[in-house]
Amino acid sequence: MTSVVIALLALAIEAAVGYPDRLFRRIGHPVTWFGALIAALDKRLNLENDSFATRRAKGVAALAALAVAALVAGALIDAFAGAASYGWAILALLASSLIAQKSLSDHVAAVAEALSRSLEDARAETGKIVGRDVASLDAAGVARAAIESLAENFSDGVVAPALFLACFGLPGALLYKAVNTADSMIGHKSERHLAFGWAAARCDDLLNIVPARVTAALIAASAWTIGARTREAWATALRDAHKHASPNAGWPEAAMAGALGLSLGGPRAYRGMEVDGARLGDGRRDATPADIARAMAIFRCATAGLWLIMLASALLSVR
Template sequence: MSAGRAVGLLLGVAADAVIGDPRRGHPVAAFGKAAHTAERLLYRDSRPAGMVHTGLLVAGTASLGLVAERLSRRGPVSHAIVTGTVTWVVLGGASLAREGTAMAGCLDAGELEPARRRLCNLCGRDTTNLGLQGLARASVESVAENTSDAVVAPLVWAAVAGVPGLVTYRAVNTLDAMVGNRGPRYRDFGWSAARLDDVANFVPSRIAAVLTSLCAPVVGGSAGSAWRTWRRDAAAHPSPNAGQIEAAFAGALQIRLGGRTDYGHAVEQRPVLGEGRTADAGDVTRSVELSRVIGAVSGVLAATGAAFFGGRRKR
């Protein structure tokens, strides 16, 4: 079945690039509704309650993925179709590129108020007091982090574990976005979702940083600077994973990221990543281009990895 998985991954990456997200009935939206319903039933301001919430949702999603994987193994064609469809649904590369491009357009035109509203589609920051440079910096950081979370990481898990890996990772990452923040309501309840997401992204985030270094010259960036900045600055970031690719993007584009970051419920003084100038609208455009290249390379590598792992299992 390794050939079916490999072909399916390539089909899913292509579908995401050409079609984008499903416009109606998106399964991730359905999962979000189920998670909200479960939260209403299970919420307690405690870690054990959050662990039950996360465990039930992730285990249920993994079970559905296992069923889909087994049913699709009747032949390579059905396996490729199912894998391709799930990959298309799970990946977020096209929507990320669309939002990043729209942000760059607003900033280039000096339309700060529309840019502040649109940034909410990329991250959960308080945009009230952000100027052009603050909006550009937040956009590049969000494009970088989501390149790892929404593109590279699901493809890594797909190469290793197929459809179950894809849907389970997506469930974990979605739960982290929903309840994994550090606000008062979710500080304890969302702890398990946040920690599980850290584990799921630990290896993929570092792969994403390496790919950023390798792909940087394609968009006129610096591979050497990306590598050096990643190795030097990533560990200073409060997130064990987001800092990996944000540092690599800062070096690749030769700009500075980090600094004051306002989430509404809390303000963080992030360490500075990189040594270059402050970000501008052109850097947002280049970050989107870099994200697209990384996504394409990740798709090819994931398909190759799926064929490799599948071959080893057969032997």
């Protein structure tokens, strides 16, 4: 069975059951396994007494080791599944753990629901899906953070792993997830990780070039679900995406901002440090729970669009 069919089945499985909490508590998750390996490499190799060049070289070596581990694991699982009667089902089930449609939807919906109770509850829920400081966020800031997280993680957590799975099989999807996890852990520009995390950040940028733009296109095409114009969403992405500090994250966020008529991004705090982020879109700043609901409608329609692309590709592959 082709990789694109496996990707379609994995999307369906994850949408139906997600990744069960009981399973997570018992064995963890591929992201936590990669995270443990990355943390161990960081502790052993990223030494403060080393020079900047040495720490960067060690970061390259650490990323290479992580990539090899992901590819070998994927190849071994592929070989095992290929020898099994229902290997395609095993592959689809395992691959579903690399996709996050249901968990992303559930977490963002929880922020909107918490906003109806209290700001403190909403901040707590927002803190589960963003890395920024949430203590000072007002209600509009919470709503913007949830919408930004939905747009960016739609690319990183749904579109990208699905595309890598469809194009390169389980080894490719595992490689993507490993690099993306490394970027989130060590790819930032802190004093400790500026050199050591350089390779992870650059490799993640490279792997997300296509998925980020595909995600923006899916969001723009789905803008009609809230009565917005696809042209406005895409025009905002073309105009503002480059303003984002990331060469990729700005694409889905700017498209969502244009679709909703909002201005996303802007100043935010990380570990007590203020970061003057660029603003994406020229609409309202006063985002509301209703805007989160509209963003969720776009997300659902865009996800359906991804499914249709996979279905069409699967039908062509089995002809």
